[in-house]
Amino acid sequence: MHDDGPPISVRERQLRIVEAVLFSSPEPLSLSEILPYVGEGADLPSLIEDLRNQYAPRGINLVRRGDGWAFRTAEDLGFLLRRQEEETRPLSRAALETLAIIAYHQPTTRAEIEEVRGVAVGKGTLDLLMEAGWVRMRGRRRTPGRPVTYGTTDGFLDHFSLESLTDLPGLDELKGAGLLSSRLPASLQIPLPFDGDLREDEDPLDPDDAGVDAE
Template identity: 75%
Template sequence: MTDGENDRPQVLERNLRILEAILFASSEPLDANTLLAYLGEGVRVVECLELLQQRYAGRGVNLVRRGDKWAFRTAEDLSFLLRRDEQESRPLSRAALETLSIIAYHQPATRAEIEEVRGVATGKGTLDLLMEAGWIRMRGRRRTPGRPVTYGTTDAFLDHFGLESISDLPGLDELKGSGLLSGRLPQNLQIPLPFDGTALRDDEDPLEPDDLGADEDGE
């Protein structure tokens, strides 16, 4: 299948129907490479997804982008209709919310860097809780003495908070208004431009197999 076949109406419609079916049946967002396996080489998948997204704009279900992945989600203005069916979950503690927001804006961040911003110690249990929720992950190890683990957000984080990318995060005032940052944080705290990518930076080394389940000091 060549690039030009996207321009043939019957082929394009078939590709859109396939994407619609696969995404509808999937419980998790899917990336373009995964979807390409159902279409064949040469298909401009992102172009098809963007067209499908336009077709679903304004409907009760929208096609949304979460990082490099795509999924059908209830339209934002109708989400209240489904709240009665949502299972109640234990709300995150203040420490967990602060830790999550600091990681989101400062990623990749180590536990020591999180503590420096918060001004208080961050227990490993807080990080474990956020990893169990699927919102943060261990990225790598910083190339500094002790080689501490670095943490970053996940596509599940983007999906849960309705963000297409990290660059869509709200500003500092909005975060404080929502309660994600407390008054204990430094008044002169500046929100940096977050690192919007999954690849390791130059100051990070890959995780080793035995890093899973270990804390940032390797214990």
């Protein structure tokens, strides 16, 4: 007679389901996206915490990326593993500076980006950052002309291994990494980025905004 071993508990089964769902997803998943797989009533925060602790000493860790969770190579082993990726055109200095300004000043408009940099944002720079999945259109500023406001995405957090925007490096670190140049004003201060829903000075995007080019 074949012995299948002792039956697993409901919680053990839920842990296995959450583990499988996260492992099979290339993108971070939010709790609301995981819940349908385990069913209503499951204590997802507790299940996630258990998995996080279980994987903490292993070669892959369960990490938070914004509102989502994902398995990623342990930070101290990342240098050993280099995923084969298609060669992509490196971001220009202008694109890197624009990305850094959006990250720290979001929600921000194109005109506000240009004010910080002191130069115009070249055609296609914002489009490039949105195509990379790092920047998104958030809404429209409640000012004349209703300019589009921009912010970063969870894909930005995932790519740069950040749990949240509060983990962004300081000004000196940004300059050291080449993300900001000496051309920026010496008095520039790094503010705490706004990470949330639309602010009081923002309106939702118009229905046809999804199809427009970056302003």
